[in-house]
Amino acid sequence: MNYNSSSLIPFIPPEEYDSVAEEFLHLYCEEALLKPMAVPIENIAKNELGLDVQYICLSEELDIYGMTLFTDGAVEIYDSEEGLYETKVFKKKTVLIDPEAVKKTNIGCRNNTLAHECVHWFKHRLYYKIQQYALPRQAKHCKCRVSDLPQMSNEEGILEAQAVGIAPRILMPKSTFIEAAESIGIVHGEDNWSAIAEIASLFYVSKQSVSIRLEECGLI
C-alpha cells in the first residue's frame, strides 16, 4: 500500500478493500479467514489494538455515531440529561461510540461501527499524527457522521470512504462470507429473507449489512 507522501493519506482504491480487511484479520483474527464466524471486533479493538472503547452520547441530533482520538485532548460531547454540549478531555486511543446514532446509519450495527473505528486506527493514525504537528492545539480525532460526507474536507472524505468500505469486509471476509451464503442457501433473484437473517446472526451484523455485502459479492 502506498501513502500520499505529504499528507500520509493511504492510497487504497476500492478494489483493494478486501485485501486490507484480510491484512487486518491476518494480524488480529486469523480464524475468521478460515471459517465463517462472528469476528470479536470489540475484543480486537480493546485487546489487540489497545483502544479504550466508550459508549457515550455525541450529539443532540444523533448525527455523529463515532469518534477516534489520535492524540490526548478535548472534544465536544452531548449531555442528554442536561441538554447541553460540553467539552471533555480524553486520552489518545479512545474510541467513542454513540449507540443511538449507530441505529441511524444505513448499516445500523454497533459491530460495524467498531470495525469502522478500527480501520481509522489501523490505516489512518499516521495521517493524524502529522496533523498534530500542523495544528498542535486541537485534539486530533475523526468524527464519523451518519450522513454528511459533503461537509468533510477532501482528505477526511477519502479516509471516511475507506473506513466505510473496509469495515464490513472485516466482519464478513469475502471467502468465508461466500462460503456461508452458499451453504445457507442464498438464491440469486429471490428475496432470501430468512437466509439473510441467518447469515446476519452467524456474523453478528445487521441484515442491512448482509444484504449490501451479498450484492457486493454478486450473490443476489
Ligand SMILES: [Zn+2]
Ligand atoms: Zn469514520
